[in-house]
Amino acid sequence: MDSRLGVVVLFCLVGLTCAQPVKFVDCGSVSGKVVEVNINPCPSQPCQLHKGESYSVNVTFNSVVDSTESTAVVHGIVAAIPIPFPIPVNDGCKSGIQCPIQKQLMYNYVATLPVKTEYPAIKLVVEWELRDDDTKDLFCIKFPVQIV
Ligand SMILES: *[C@@H]1O[C@H](CO)[C@@H](O)[C@H](O)[C@H]1NC(C)=O
Numbered sequence: 695m696d697s698r699l700g701v702v703v704l705f706c707l708v709g710l711t712c713a714q715p716v717k718f719v720d721c722g723s724v725s726g727k728v729v730e731v732n733i734n735p736c737p738s739q740p741c742q743l744h745k746g747e748s749y750s751v752n753v754t755f756n757s758v759v760d761s762t763e764s765t766a767v768v769h770g771i772v773a774a775i776p777i778p779f780p781i782p783v784n785d786g787c788k789s790g791i792q793c794p795i796q797k798q799l800m801y802n803y804v805a806t807l808p809v810k811t812e813y814p815a816i817k818l819v820v821e822w823e824l825r826d827d828d829t830k831d832l833f834c835i836k837f838p839v840q841i842v
Contacts, residue, residue, distance in 0.1 A: 718835040726832040729754040740838040743809045753803040755833045761795040761826035771819040
């Protein structure tokens, strides 16, 4: 095996920073453009989310607008029905983003996704939006996960 690949695999297995970008679908980012999405730890895709654990979600995006505020809205889509997926901090400006957001700048939105023990062990799609002052999406991404 290529030794660099070996190191990456080892890092992923022990749950260290595994900067393997996650495959996502853009669901209408109009106020920004998504560069990359990282979920940690997520050694294989779709990401397996273990009940009782927390995951970090890191979305790198370019803003095309100025915005003083930003608000995250997260849903889990189960059987085509979006269900609110609570996260501890909805304020994007307290999630790694230095506000006010300026157009043409790149930002890293970094948030925590806690997986409650009472969640059912199902596959679902997570839809994660970050809305600007006009409630337009700085980003909207969708990615599949499996709760285990
Ligand atoms: C978020 O991802 C970007 C791009 O991979 C990386 O440069 C940055 O260090 C990450 N930030 C955190 C807090 O993980």
